[in-house]
Amino acid sequence: MVMTPRMKQKHSHDDAPDTAADFRRLSALPEGPPKEHLRQSLATAWLPMSDRLAGRYRNRGESWEDLRQVAAVGLVKAVKGYDPGRGTPFEGYAVPTIEGEIKRHFRDCMWAVHVPRRVQELRSRVREAYLSLDAADGHAPTAAAVAERALLTEEETAVGLAALESFSSLSLDAGQRGGGEDNTMLGSMADTLGDVDTGVDLVVDREAVKPLIRRLSERERMILYMRFFQDRTQSSIASDLGISQMHVSRLISTSCSWIRAQIMAESPARAAQN
Numbered sequence: 001m002v003m004t005p006r007m008k009q010k011h012s013h014d015d016a017p018d019t020a021a022d023f024r025r026l027s028a029l030p031e032g033p034p035k036e037h038l039r040q041s042l043a044t045a046w047l048p049m050s051d052r053l054a055g056r057y058r059n060r061g062e063s064w065e066d067l068r069q070v071a072a073v074g075l076v077k078a079v080k081g082y083d084p085g086r087g088t089p090f091e092g093y094a095v096p097t098i099e100g101e102i103k104r105h106f107r108d109c110m111w112a113v114h115v116p117r118r119v120q121e122l123r124s125r126v127r128e129a130y131l132s133l134d135a136a137d138g139h140a141p142t143a144a145a146v147a148e149r150a151l152l153t154e155e156e157t158a159v160g161l162a163a164l165e166s167f168s169s170l171s172l173d174a175g176q177r178g179g180g181e182d183n184t185m186l187g188s189m190a191d192t193l194g195d196v197d198t199g200v201d202l203v204v205d206r207e208a209v210k211p212l213i214r215r216l217s218e219r220e221r222m223i224l225y226m227r228f229f230q231d232r233t234q235s236s237i238a239s240d241l242g243i244s245q246m247h248v249s250r251l252i253s254t255s256c257s258w259i260r261a262q263i264m265a266e267s268p269a270r271a272a273q274n
Helices: 020-028 033-045 047-055 064-081 090-109 117-137 143-150 154-167 198-214 218-228 234-241 245-273
Strands: 175-177 185-188
Touching (some): 020 033, 033 047, 033 064, 033 245, 064 090, 064 245, 117 154, 198 218, 198 245, 218 234, 234 245
């Protein structure tokens, strides 16, 4: 039966493309370049939805570009983990996966010092107890009083109090004073640090993206080569390939976003292996 426009599947958002057939084809493919290329195409098709979800978390202390990349990582994981055989639409599976990735990012990465989840929980309980006691008595409570109010041991309370400092860090511009009687200013914290060799990071970055670039299509690889290695403008690339400058810009953006998302998604697995 031929489906009329009214009979086509409806989606809850305009950025939810109809990719059900592609996901069924993906699940039937064996692991290999064709399957990876189809995964990339599906992730690219759903990037607008990923960006929309990232937009919900703006103005919470994280940059927009970082939010987009974290959401893209969640999208890549959703594409890899989705099973169309269960009957759930991809959007129903992808939305909680992407939002979960963003929430984990805020939970784990927005601290000045990274601490385990258990310590974060101790911090929350100690903070609530501390604030309630301070408000009631009008003076700073003792550790023993906080422990009693939070129903924690004094050792756990000490850990929680230490974690309270993890949301703020000392500026590298903060001055240091000597231990002598004159308490002379000796300079800033930054003066004690060595210089960063940016060349090392460049080598690491290039090695990380090489295998991912090989998984792009030939045209995508060519465009990235002309843009970033030959320093060509998008207009000149478009003229050589016979496509619009806007199409070149879109291909560059989606290719780079996919590469970043793959690197970020693979980083935890690599760290676990080490």
